[in-house]
Amino acid sequence: MKKILTIIGREFKSYFSSPIAYIFIVGFLVISGLFFGLNLLASKEATLRYFMGNTIFILIFIIPALTMRLFSEEKKTGTLEILMTLPVRDYEVILGKFLASFLFYLLMLFLTFIFPLTLFVIGKPDLGIMISNYLGLIFFGMALLSIGLYASTLTENQIVAFITSLGFIMILFFIHALKNVFGEALGPIFEYVSLNSHFDNFSKGLIDSKDVFYYLSMTCIFLFLSLNILESRKWK
Amino acid sequence: MIEVKEIQKKYGDFKALNDVSFNIEKGEVVGFLGPNGAGKTTMMKIITCFMPPTSGYVKVLGHDTIESSLEVRKLIGYLPESAPLYTEMEVSEYLRFIAGMRNIPKSKIDSQYRKVVEICGLSEKVRMPIETLSKGYKQRVGLAQALIHEPEILILDEPTSGLDPNQIIEIRELIKKLGKEKTIILSSHILPEVSATCNRVIIINRGQIVAEGEPDKLVEASQSGEIVHVKIEGPKATIEKALSKIKDVTNVGLLEDVEKMSVFKVTRKEKSKSDLRKDIFDAVVKNKWVLYEMNSEEKSLEEVFINLTKEEKYK
Numbered sequence: 001m002k003k004i005l006t007i008i009g010r011e012f013k014s015y016f017s018s019p020i021a022y023i024f025i026v027g028f029l030v031i032s033g034l035f036f037g038l039n040l041l042a043s044k045e046a047t048l049r050y051f052m053g054n055t056i057f058i059l060i061f062i063i064p065a066l067t068m069r070l071f072s073e074e075k076k077t078g079t080l081e082i083l084m085t086l087p088v089r090d091y092e093v094i095l096g097k098f099l100a101s102f103l104f105y106l107l108m109l110f111l112t113f114i115f116p117l118t119l120f121v122i123g124k125p126d127l128g129i130m131i132s133n134y135l136g137l138i139f140f141g142m143a144l145l146s147i148g149l150y151a152s153t154l155t156e157n158q159i160v161a162f163i164t165s166l167g168f169i170m171i172l173f174f175i176h177a178l179k180n181v182f183g184e185a186l187g188p189i190f191e192y193v194s195l196n197s198h199f200d201n202f203s204k205g206l207i208d209s210k211d212v213f214y215y216l217s218m219t220c221i222f223l224f225l226s227l228n229i230l231e232s233r234k235w236k
Numbered sequence: 237m238i239e240v241k242e243i244q245k246k247y248g249d250f251k252a253l254n255d256v257s258f259n260i261e262k263g264e265v266v267g268f269l270g271p272n273g274a275g276k277t278t279m280m281k282i283i284t285c286f287m288p289p290t291s292g293y294v295k296v297l298g299h300d301t302i303e304s305s306l307e308v309r310k311l312i313g314y315l316p317e318s319a320p321l322y323t324e325m326e327v328s329e330y331l332r333f334i335a336g337m338r339n340i341p342k343s344k345i346d347s348q349y350r351k352v353v354e355i356c357g358l359s360e361k362v363r364m365p366i367e368t369l370s371k372g373y374k375q376r377v378g379l380a381q382a383l384i385h386e387p388e389i390l391i392l393d394e395p396t397s398g399l400d401p402n403q404i405i406e407i408r409e410l411i412k413k414l415g416k417e418k419t420i421i422l423s424s425h426i427l428p429e430v431s432a433t434c435n436r437v438i439i440i441n442r443g444q445i446v447a448e449g450e451p452d453k454l455v456e457a458s459q460s461g462e463i464v465h466v467k468i469e470g471p472k473a474t475i476e477k478a479l480s481k482i483k484d485v486t487n488v489g490l491l492e493d494v495e496k497m498s499v500f501k502v503t504r505k506e507k508s509k510s511d512l513r514k515d516i517f518d519a520v521v522k523n524k525w526v527l528y529e530m531n532s533e534e535k536s537l538e539e540v541f542i543n544l545t546k547e548e549k550y551k
Contacts, residue, residue: 006336010322017324078320082381085284086337087309233287 007096067148136202
């Protein structure tokens with residue numbers, strides 16, 4: 001546990017050691033702020049509902065950038081060799097890196113609180129729905145981060161990691177579009193697997209345990225896959 | 237202390253290591269020597285638990301590298317090739333991170349940190365980001381991280397590669413100093429390095445051990461015959477004749493001829509009972525010439541190495 005914390009500390013700090021983190025934070029806030037403003041002007045409703053739809057779309061691009069270097073950089077520079085010959089278990093490394101990126105993501109979400117706060121100033125939004133919205137973003141982000149982490153274990157090239165995770169996420173995000181193609185028998189499967197369809201309830205203000213379960217299992221699956229890749233160096 | 241038994245490592249069809257066995261005792265400084273791609277780094281990665289062997293086993297103080305990998309890792313300090321470090325971190329920050337990962341108790345982190353900074357001569361650089369340091373200092377940071385938990389065993393992969401001559405000497409001195417207390421394995425493809433720092437050499441080529449022993453003994457064992465360069469003042473032709481009459485001498489060549497002095501190269505193929513130098517000296521004294529210089533041409537570890545690794549290629 002202590003080692004996981006040590007890794008989280010290092011990884012989290014390393015986000016801020018280059019301008020990249022600031023660029024992402026600012027970029028994220030500017031783009032999401034833009035959408036927020038446009039939605040507000042168009043709908044004249046004190047709600048985050050439309051904003052949520054735009055935000056998860058921005059996250060599809062932002063999150064792979066947050067996770068792309070987690071393993072690929074260590075592979076490229078060889079620091080992974082020092083890390084993995086320290087007395088640390090493989091799962092501790094995976095969890096440490098994942099939680100560091102999660103922490104950074106939470107920080108980004110925290111900074112968007114300025115948007116709901118604005119709504120409270122100008123109108124009377126429903127706090128419950130907002131909480132549900134943000135919980136949705138947290139779970140949605142978690143799943144995306146684990147996919148990004150997995151892509152990062154596959155390659156030593158950050159750009160390849162970025163594109164790979166973007167690809168995985170895109171597929172899992174839009175896969176529900178196939179439900180009509182495959183008819184009633186297989187259709188629901190595609191709908192169930194989709195990252196997108198599980199977000200609907202959250203954006204409406206419904207917190208369904210099924211959706212929470214879905215995002216958490218996606219996270220676990222991809223963390224487990226990452227662990228497998230990390231352990232593959234131990235294949236004889 | 238380290239027991240390596242019948243190690244094989246395959247990458248696909250390629251055998252990186254083939255049936256390698258050796259033992260390393262406490263306090264030894266052992267050099268892995270071999271051309272690039274011979275399997276030195278692979279051997280180190282196996283001992284440090286980064287990857288397992290395909291077959292065979294490595295035991296460090298009785299702990300198997302696969303079954304009790306965490307135990308083994310605690311005993312070893314490892315510096316991989318070209319010192320890969322988190323370059324965005326400051327030296328102090330980095331060393332404290334490693335100390336944390338090494339489970340050094342909080343109360344001891346400070347004293348351990350100061351100790352390695354002192355040993356590795358980093359005190360002026362601790363507040364600097366690693367990326368701004370020179371190659372030599374990066375190497376020292378790498379050494380410091382390998383030392384911070386006071387391991388019994390140090391494994392250093394090409395510790396001086398890419399350094400300038402002054403830095404090489406500094407790192408070598410540091411290794412020599414550390415070698416008094418610790419068991420060290422280092423790898424190199426540069427020979428003087430190994431003969432300067434190690435008390436045992438394991439020469440690896442194409443995944444196999446081709447020779448093993450003390451550097452001097454390896455040189456001696458491969459040396460057959462003697463070659464002596466000698467500078468004598470006197471009548472050239474007579475000297476040449478006299479020299480070639482010395483017992484077992486197979487060849488006398490005139491290398492230089494400056495005024496009255498001449499330099500000869502005297503070769504004796506087989507080793508004889510008496511030293512060739514003594515025989516030449518006796519001949520000079522007998523004829524009342526003047527001897528200015530004499531030195532025997534010794535085979536270096538370099539030649540031993542080239543011979544061993546070349547032969548292997550043509551097999």
